[in-house]
Amino acid sequence: MKKMHIELTINGKQVETLAEPRELLIHVLRERLGLTGPHIGCETSHCGACTVDLNGKSVKSCTIFAAQANGATITTIEGIAGPDGMHVLQNSFREHHGLQCGFCTPGMITRAWRLLQENPTPTEEDVRFGMAGNLCRCTGYQNIVKAILAAASELNSAKEAAQ
Amino acid sequence: MITNAFEYYRPKSVAEALKILGEHEGEARVVAGGHSLIPMMKLRMAQISHLVDLQDVSGLKGITVSDRIVIGAMTTQAELLASRELAAAAPLMLEAALQIADPQVRNMGTIGGNVANGDPGNDMPGLMQCLDASFTLVGPDGSRDVKARDFYQAAYFTSRTDDEILVAISFEHPKGGYAYEKQKRKIGDYATAAAAVQITAAGGMVSAASVAMTNLSDVPVWSAASGAALVGTTCGPDAVKAAVEAMLKDINPGEDNRGPVAFKRQVAAVVLGRAIARAWSRV
Numbered sequence: 506m507k508k509m510h511i512e513l514t515i516n517g518k519q520v521e522t523l524a525e526p527r528e529l530l531i532h533v534l535r536e537r538l539g540l541t542g543p544h545i546g547c548e549t550s551h552c553g554a555c556t557v558d559l560n561g562k563s564v565k566s567c568t569i570f571a572a573q574a575n576g577a578t579i580t581t582i583e584g585i586a587g588p589d590g591m592h593v594l595q596n597s598f599r600e601h602h603g604l605q606c607g608f609c610t611p612g613m614i615t616r617a618w619r620l621l622q623e624n625p626t627p628t629e630e631d632v633r634f635g636m637a638g639n640l641c642r643c644t645g646y647q648n649i650v651k652a653i654l655a656a657a658s659e660l661n662s663a664k665e666a667a668q
Numbered sequence: 669m670i671t672n673a674f675e676y677y678r679p680k681s682v683a684e685a686l687k688i689l690g691e692h693e694g695e696a697r698v699v700a701g702g703h704s705l706i707p708m709m710k711l712r713m714a715q716i717s718h719l720v721d722l723q724d725v726s727g728l729k730g731i732t733v734s735d736r737i738v739i740g741a742m743t744t745q746a747e748l749l750a751s752r753e754l755a756a757a758a759p760l761m762l763e764a765a766l767q768i769a770d771p772q773v774r775n776m777g778t779i780g781g782n783v784a785n786g787d788p789g790n791d792m793p794g795l796m797q798c799l800d801a802s803f804t805l806v807g808p809d810g811s812r813d814v815k816a817r818d819f820y821q822a823a824y825f826t827s828r829t830d831d832e833i834l835v836a837i838s839f840e841h842p843k844g845g846y847a848y849e850k851q852k853r854k855i856g857d858y859a860t861a862a863a864a865v866q867i868t869a870a871g872g873m874v875s876a877a878s879v880a881m882t883n884l885s886d887v888p889v890w891s892a893a894s895g896a897a898l899v900g901t902t903c904g905p906d907a908v909k910a911a912v913e914a915m916l917k918d919i920n921p922g923e924d925n926r927g928p929v930a931f932k933r934q935v936a937a938v939v940l941g942r943a944i945a946r947a948w949s950r951v
Binding site for chain 1: 669670671672673674675676678699702703706707710719721723746769770771772773775776855856
């Protein structure tokens with residue numbers, strides 16, 4: 506099948522590539538663009554390890570053809586840290602033991618990053634509901650929830666201090 | 669998991685999309701959010717040669733609440749949840765949408781795809797039958813409306829023809845009490861059994877009741893007899909028992925990894941009992 510020309514803005518950079526229409530976004534990100542942060546876990550839209558941010562929304566990149574994302578703005582885990590180092594969420598996951606094996610972590614943090622923009626002051630229940638599309642087989646979730654809540658309050662304190 | 673190869677199209681209008689469907693009769697399919705279709709394509713249970721992506725087609729998104737409630741087919745589940753107007757006019761929709769899939773899937777999955785795909789596991793078809801919704805289909809010969817209660821023929825088979833596109837769903841403002849009760853194994857799972865109930869009352873008695881069940885047959889089941897069993901009663905234990913028994917005659921669940929038939933019938937009875945009680949408490 507003839508390849509398509511696909512243009513994306515990923516982590517602030519314009520990129521282009523050729524891909525067959527049937528290639529999934531996760532495959533194009535990992536294999537054609539070298540962004541191996543988003544992981545392939547279940548590849549059946551259950552586990553959320555492949556979560557990326559597509560035009561301001563969290564999506565599972567294993568259930569989207571790259572062709573559907575043509576023209577989109579994407580953020581992956583590679584684009585979350587700033588020039589000054591790791592994002593508050595990344596530090597918070599480390600601080601609160603929000604990971605063990607780390608396989609789900611890129612998806613967890615990419616989803617949590619969007620969740621805290623959608624709702625900067627979530628309750629524990631909001632976090633659990635908002636993170637329901639990401640599975641972790643190690644932590645039992647408790648420390649992930651703790652890390653996200655701690656990151657939310659740190660981000661809010663920083664915002665207040667800046668005002 | 670790699671799907672079979674296909675040509676990809678992204679038309680800008682319904683007319684353009686219909687033209688592509690017409691040129692590749694029987695080999696083309698439209699894709700909305702893709703969260704039912706793409707998994708089927710990955711399993712190669714769906715083999716599509718021409719995939720027509722509706723994301724750029726204008727006029728297919730949005731919720732209008734006026735005389736009727738009209739929802740564009742490309743409206744996502746997340747957009748349904750975010751609409752305060754819809755939550756106020758049809759709280760049953762909000763209660764159900766909260767129980768569908770997970771945040772990432774709700775960002776992609778659309779109401780049009782959910783109802784048009786004909787997957788017995790999807791929640792919206794039963795809900796649409798409960799609300800007596802109509803689906804607007806546009807094809808080469810123009811537009812027609814089909815009642816949700818007449819739309820489903822068998823698993824993945826509906827009265828939509830291959831050259832038609834479902835563009836909108838619409839229903840009257842629901843009245844009275846409502847409930848969507850869903851039993852599932854985990855977040856994101858299809859229902860083991862789910863019940864949609866809408867009840868109106870007059871003079872302390874049920875004046876009308878609509879009952880629809882999800883994933884308990886190869887199509888959604890609107891049980892007219894179950895609703896009728898509640899009319900003229902005060903929704904006491906005997907009436908609920910009669911409604912549940914009537915519903916059990918209308919469903920035909922199969923055994924799968926959600927359990928054997930007897931278990932599903934038991935769960936169906938429990939969820940319907942709970943849904944009726946909650947709907948009645950909200951009348």
